[in-house]
Amino acid sequence: MDYAFSLDxxxxxxxxxxxxxxxxxxxxxxLEHTRHEFLLVSGINFAELAQxxxxxxxxxxxxxxxxxxxxxxxxxxxxxxxxxxxxRFEFLQDIYRLPDNKVILKAKIIGTSLNEKGRPFLxxxxxxxxxxxxxxx
Amino acid sequence: MDYAFSLDxxxxxxxxxxxxxxxxxxxxxxLEHTRHEFLLVSGINFAELAQxxxxxxxxxxxxxxxxxxxxxxxxxxxxxxxxxxxxRFEFLQDIYRLPDNKVILKAKIIGTSLNEKGRPFLxxxxxxxxxxxxxxx
Amino acid sequence: MDYAFSLDxxxxxxxxxxxxxxxxxxxxxxLEHTRHEFLLVSGINFAELAQxxxxxxxxxxxxxxxxxxxxxxxxxxxxxxxxxxxxRFEFLQDIYRLPDNKVILKAKIIGTSLNEKGRPFLxxxxxxxxxxxxxxx
Amino acid sequence: MDYAFSLDxxxxxxxxxxxxxxxxxxxxxxLEHTRHEFLLVSGINFAELAQxxxxxxxxxxxxxxxxxxxxxxxxxxxxxxxxxxxxRFEFLQDIYRLPDNKVILKAKIIGTSLNEKGRPFLxxxxxxxxxxxxxxx
Numbered sequence: 001m002d003y004a005f006s007l008d009x010x011x012x013x014x015x016x017x018x019x020x021x022x023x024x025x026x027x028x029x030x031l032e033h034t035r036h037e038f039l040l041v042s043g044i045n046f047a048e049l050a051q052x053x054x055x056x057x058x059x060x061x062x063x064x065x066x067x068x069x070x071x072x073x074x075x076x077x078x079x080x081x082x083x084x085x086x087x088r089f090e091f092l093q094d095i096y097r098l099p100d101n102k103v104i105l106k107a108k109i110i111g112t113s114l115n116e117k118g119r120p121f122l123x124x125x126x127x128x129x130x131x132x133x134x135x136x137x
Numbered sequence: 138m139d140y141a142f143s144l145d146x147x148x149x150x151x152x153x154x155x156x157x158x159x160x161x162x163x164x165x166x167x168l169e170h171t172r173h174e175f176l177l178v179s180g181i182n183f184a185e186l187a188q189x190x191x192x193x194x195x196x197x198x199x200x201x202x203x204x205x206x207x208x209x210x211x212x213x214x215x216x217x218x219x220x221x222x223x224x225r226f227e228f229l230q231d232i233y234r235l236p237d238n239k240v241i242l243k244a245k246i247i248g249t250s251l252n253e254k255g256r257p258f259l260x261x262x263x264x265x266x267x268x269x270x271x272x273x274x
Numbered sequence: 275m276d277y278a279f280s281l282d283x284x285x286x287x288x289x290x291x292x293x294x295x296x297x298x299x300x301x302x303x304x305l306e307h308t309r310h311e312f313l314l315v316s317g318i319n320f321a322e323l324a325q326x327x328x329x330x331x332x333x334x335x336x337x338x339x340x341x342x343x344x345x346x347x348x349x350x351x352x353x354x355x356x357x358x359x360x361x362r363f364e365f366l367q368d369i370y371r372l373p374d375n376k377v378i379l380k381a382k383i384i385g386t387s388l389n390e391k392g393r394p395f396l397x398x399x400x401x402x403x404x405x406x407x408x409x410x411x
Numbered sequence: 412m413d414y415a416f417s418l419d420x421x422x423x424x425x426x427x428x429x430x431x432x433x434x435x436x437x438x439x440x441x442l443e444h445t446r447h448e449f450l451l452v453s454g455i456n457f458a459e460l461a462q463x464x465x466x467x468x469x470x471x472x473x474x475x476x477x478x479x480x481x482x483x484x485x486x487x488x489x490x491x492x493x494x495x496x497x498x499r500f501e502f503l504q505d506i507y508r509l510p511d512n513k514v515i516l517k518a519k520i521i522g523t524s525l526n527e528k529g530r531p532f533l534x535x536x537x538x539x540x541x542x543x544x545x546x547x548x
Contacts, residue, residue, distance in 0.1 A: 012440065012443075012444040012447075013291065013292060013443065013444065013447050013458060014291055014297050014299060014440050014443055014444065016291060016292045016458070017287065017288055017290060017291065017292075018183075018184050018187045018287060018290050018291075018292075018294050018345060019187045019192050019194075020292050020458065023169075023288050024165055024169060024195045024198070025162045025163070025165035025166045025169065025288060026162070028161055028162035028165060029162045029423065029425050032160075032161060032162065032423075032424065032425055033423040033424065033425065036423075036424050040483070045483075046155075046424055046482070047155050047424060047427070047431065047481075047482035047483065050155045050156045051431075055156050057156075057202070058161045058202055059201070059202050060199075060200065060201050060202065061161070061198070061199070061200045062197075062198070062199050062200075063197065063198045063199075063200075064196070064197050065194070065195055065196050065197065065198075068194070070458075071292060071457070071458035072451070072456075072458065149303065149306075149307040149310075150306065150307065150310050150320055150321060150428065150429060151303050151306055151307065151428055151434050151436060153321070153428060153429050154424065154425055154427060154428065154429075155424060155427050155428075155429075155431050155482060157321065157325075157429050160425050162425060166286065166288050169286075169287065169288055170286040170287065170288065173286075173287050177346070182346075183287055183345075184287060184290070184294065184344075184345035184346065188294075207321075208320070208321035208429060209314070209319075209321065292457075292458050292461045293461045293466050293468075297443075298439055298443060298469045298472070299437070299439035299440045299443065300436070301436075302435055302436035302439060303436045306434075306435060306436065320429075321429050324429045324430045329430050331430075331476070331479070332435045332476055333476050334473075334474065334475050334476065335435070335472070335473070335474045335476075336471075336472070336473050336474075337471065337472045337473075337474075338470070338471050339468070339469055339470050339471065339472075342468070
């Protein structure tokens, strides 16, 4: 499958819990960091937007946990992006263990951005990025 | 609405991110801690089970983010539990800000348990708990 | 021993690591949350100060790990505060397991505050709090 | 300065707090991951040791925070290792921002290992590693 962006990671031991596997909540960290790096190489800086009071926010997350990552595992987090509605964007994100490409997690993350008054809107940078990203994949 | 269990929390500043609100991934921590405390008062110890190689695992999470929590907020995490299939259980979990009961997040968490060989099954303690919990709510 | 402030916690399972005990880094979270709650009841809001570009920062932390906390443990985090120099304050913080009061960790946290230009200074609220706190303990 | 080992990182936005900088507690995560990776390339697997009930533990941490990391920063975490006593080892760890090598944090981490009964001892792998590491640096 083709992805608009991907980023490679290695599990850090502090991310694992009593069961010896990566804790459920940590996968959202991996997914978020990958989205922010994608935005950054696309010219959109999450932290700078936050300072300008434009906040990109997640409004729904669906996560299917297929197989757990454990200490020492390397893995790739991927993403594709599309427009979900006039004011919503959607990321489809898969995580694969490396080097065997075993599917670890499949996620759909729906987001929007809020202006200074907390009203949802899609800034031009985002709609242009979606347009460009959809064409390439 | 009636819930089988609820637990009150206060936001800790290290849980907030650049946007000044609780980071997305942290809500899964709140939800997990509430499930584990519910299991504990019901006589099921997550950590002890893990030591016996019986692992309760999340296989799907659906999270609807309604409104962000921020520094200083108090909130209640609730849950109801039911059986989703022969080998799956389901938690419906809502988060409310206190004292105004504003809805913060609604989640559905589907889980199973894995035996020593990694095969899914529902241990008797869990099926009995589901039966008891469904009657009470 | 007398403390100016204390706060009770319960270990959350996601805070424990592969060894089945609370991860080293997590204790700094407990210490920070206790400091911020102490400041809050003393009329100093960390988050509001940050928005005004007055940043309270840690410049040195000394942590002596005496005994590990594990899943299910309740514990108390305490603090005393004093002035370390013209521009530095110091927190002495101990963690005790409850109810047996076993010593878990002893810490010394030295901090300062930075003004909008990043220069260290002690705002009046802080020096007044130190004066008041030292008298009471 | 010469180091026995170093590892490069990039700040992830979820590691930053309300002040827009990396939270204090997170630096211990960076330091730990670097130590574990160093041990791993030296043939010592922290997670496997934990399963064999040999637990490497931190007993004292001294952290000097020199300058904060913020969103987007790349940085290098370094280490040197030496023997602190018959049953204690010591890591000296520095963090530098990249590419300008600004000093971010200087840390001394003292640890030991505990056998199945919780008694401190230094396993042969560790004493051999210390001997080899001290020679090389």
